[in-house]
Amino acid sequence: MVSYKMEIRYAATFTVIFYLSLLFSSSRCDVFTALTDLEELLQTEDYLVTSLENYVKAEEHRIDILKRYAELYRKHHAIATEDVESYVSNPINAYVLVKKLSTDWQQVEALMSADVAADYMSNITYIKENMKFPTPEDLNGAAMALTRLQDTYQLDTSSLARGELNGVKYGAELTATDCFELGRQSYNNGDYHHTLLWMREADLRLNQESNDTIDRSEILEYLAFSTYKEGNIPLALDLTNKLLEIIPSHPRALGNKVYYEDELEKYNRFKRKGEQEDENIDEADYVESMASHNQHHIYEALCRGELSPPIEITSQLKCVYVNHGNPFLLLAPFKVEEAYFNPNIYIFYDVMSDAEIETVKRLATPRFRRATVQNSETGELEIAHYRISKSAWLRDIEHKYIADISQRASDMSMLSMESAEELQVVNYGIGGHYEPHFDFARKDEKHAFKDLGSGNRIATILFYMSDVAQGGATVFPNILASVWPKKGSAVFWYNLHDSGEGDINTRHAACPVLAGSKWVSNKWIHERDQEFLRPCSLVRPPPELTT
Numbered sequence: 450m451v452s453y454k455m456e457i458r459y460a461a462t463f464t465v466i467f468y469l470s471l472l473f474s475s476s477r478c479d480v481f482t483a484l485t486d487l488e489e490l491l492q493t494e495d496y497l498v499t500s501l502e503n504y505v506k507a508e509e510h511r512i513d514i515l516k517r518y519a520e521l522y523r524k525h526h527a528i529a530t531e532d533v534e535s536y537v538s539n540p541i542n543a544y545v546l547v548k549k550l551s552t553d554w555q556q557v558e559a560l561m562s563a564d565v566a567a568d569y570m571s572n573i574t575y576i577k578e579n580m581k582f583p584t585p586e587d588l589n590g591a592a593m594a595l596t597r598l599q600d601t602y603q604l605d606t607s608s609l610a611r612g613e614l615n616g617v618k619y620g621a622e623l624t625a626t627d628c629f630e631l632g633r634q635s636y637n638n639g640d641y642h643h644t645l646l647w648m649r650e651a652d653l654r655l656n657q658e659s660n661d662t663i664d665r666s667e668i669l670e671y672l673a674f675s676t677y678k679e680g681n682i683p684l685a686l687d688l689t690n691k692l693l694e695i696i697p698s699h700p701r702a703l704g705n706k707v708y709y710e711d712e713l714e715k716y717n718r719f720k721r722k723g724e725q726e727d728e729n730i731d732e733a734d735y736v737e738s739m740a741s742h743n744q745h746h747i748y749e750a751l752c753r754g755e756l757s758p759p760i761e762i763t764s765q766l767k768c769v770y771v772n773h774g775n776p777f778l779l780l781a782p783f784k785v786e787e788a789y790f791n792p793n794i795y796i797f798y799d800v801m802s803d804a805e806i807e808t809v810k811r812l813a814t815p816r817f818r819r820a821t822v823q824n825s826e827t828g829e830l831e832i833a834h835y836r837i838s839k840s841a842w843l844r845d846i847e848h849k850y851i852a853d854i855s856q857r858a859s860d861m862s863m864l865s866m867e868s869a870e871e872l873q874v875v876n877y878g879i880g881g882h883y884e885p886h887f888d889f890a891r892k893d894e895k896h897a898f899k900d901l902g903s904g905n906r907i908a909t910i911l912f913y914m915s916d917v918a919q920g921g922a923t924v925f926p927n928i929l930a931s932v933w934p935k936k937g938s939a940v941f942w943y944n945l946h947d948s949g950e951g952d953i954n955t956r957h958a959a960c961p962v963l964a965g966s967k968w969v970s971n972k973w974i975h976e977r978d979q980e981f982l983r984p985c986s987l988v989r990p991p992p993e994l995t996t
């Protein structure tokens with residue numbers, strides 16, 4: 450038997466799945482990876498709500514009839530019991546009473562046990578199977594997106610629960626159950642740090658809510674175990690004792706209490722015995738783990754806009770108009786800004802028109818698939834949690850605008866597009882990101898681009914097809930450079946040194962989108978056919994020409 454509280458929990462869990470999926474949205478699966486399918490999800494919601502409303506009406510109608518039956522029976526009974534003897538002595542009354550309690554009553558029973566829900570449930574099942582609907586993986590992805598944003602942008606849990614992102618209030622608040630669900634998802638991912646943050650928030654919210662939709666004991670159980678996992682045994686014990694105050698016979702809490710007491714005793718004995726006996730940490734492992742930890746901190750600080758390249762670099766950066774001696778560009782030269790020097794990173798402004806952007810989006814949207822990455826060992830394309838977006842490829846022959854964009858990429862870079870890949874269109878939803886990576890194939894990635902037969906990716910042109918309300922910068926952690934999306938602009942850099950070696954300083958990332966939706970497209974240019982074309986600099990004259 451499902452209890453009232455559990456029913457509410459199920460309903461609330463459904464609400465949080467739905468709410469999060471709406472927030473972090475896309476295809477029947479991967480709802481959280483991009484925002485393009487959000488409208489479809491809203492349509493699903495519309496159908497579901499209509500079904501629910503119709504079901505409620507049908508049930509109300511059934512209950513109304515039953516109420517009327519009850520009233521009739523009650524009235525009849527009242528009359529009959531006014532004077533029982535004269536009532537039963539009347540043969541008509543006797544007949545009416547018997548009939549009321551036989552055939553009439555059968556109708557009441559039939560109505561009481563009628564399964565009005567069945568029709569509506571099959572309707573709902575049809576909607577779920579045929580329309581966009583979030584899966585458990587979507588909920589997990591949405592929860593991970595939220596905790597990623599929380600870390601990258603240093604968002605405080607309580608503000609987030611109030612629906613605020615960096616001080617801007619956007620949407621609905623999260624309830625205690627919503628927070629509990631976020632904690633539970635984090636727990637299932639083995640992420641005890643976020644379990645603690647969200648369970649504590651659930652507890653705080655529970656104290657403020659008038660009708661409890663979650664048991665404090667459940668929160669305490671997750672809190673205690675995650676606290677233990679995070680290494681605070683005394684607090685884990687304390688929390689377990691609190692749980693036992695609420696449910697003294699809680700079997701797991703009783704078991705954990707003994708276990709934590711034992712662990713605490715062992716720990717104290719160990720501390721007393723040999724405080725000087727240092728733990729045996731492998732120094733090389735430690736240095737490596739600290740290095741990757743710091744790298745991640747640099748990446749996140751760049752995403753928050755807190756770091757920039759040193760003044761020696763920024764002081765030399767220019768903003769110029771160039772036509773590369775191209776007669777077609779004499780009247781409308783490119784406006785180019787240098788974002789970094791060696792590796793040279795250039796920002797080109799106004800290189801995609803609104804009409805082109807709309808066309809690219811329209812052509813790409815129906816083909817969107819969850820973006821993949823190439824497995825360096827096998828060369829296979831796989832989905833990965835470190836690249837969360839939807840992408841599709843467009844060919845030059847599909848539309849004049851796509852061919853125009855390729856021609857423009859060639860004019861911008863002064864490189865041949867003969868060996869370039871098709872245009873890759875990407876849409877990131879909220880929390881969508883691409884962690885630091887190289888666009889070029891490294892030496893150990895033997896399979897990469899083998900099929901293309903056009904060599905490595907010599908250069909990247911990344912077109913920004915939207916502004917992004919908050920977050921979503923492209924950052925280069927090795928050189929502390931960052932580029933902020935501006936609709937119609939593009940960023941260009943060489944991935945390879947002149948020698949053909951990959952330039953490790955081009956390591957870059959797409960920061961998580963905090964608010965809004967981010968659209969980009971990649972034009973990856975390959976080595977073949979570029980032998981005589983690659984210029985030293987796009988915006989500075991060759992050294993021998995400078996006076």
Ligand SMILES: O=C(O)CCC(=O)C(=O)O
Binds near residue numbers: 888958969
């Ligand atoms: O979206 C961005 O800012 C960067 C995308 C990127 O690096 C890629 O798709 O390889």
Ligand SMILES: [Fe+2]
Binds near residue numbers: 886887888957
């Ligand atoms: Fe990239």
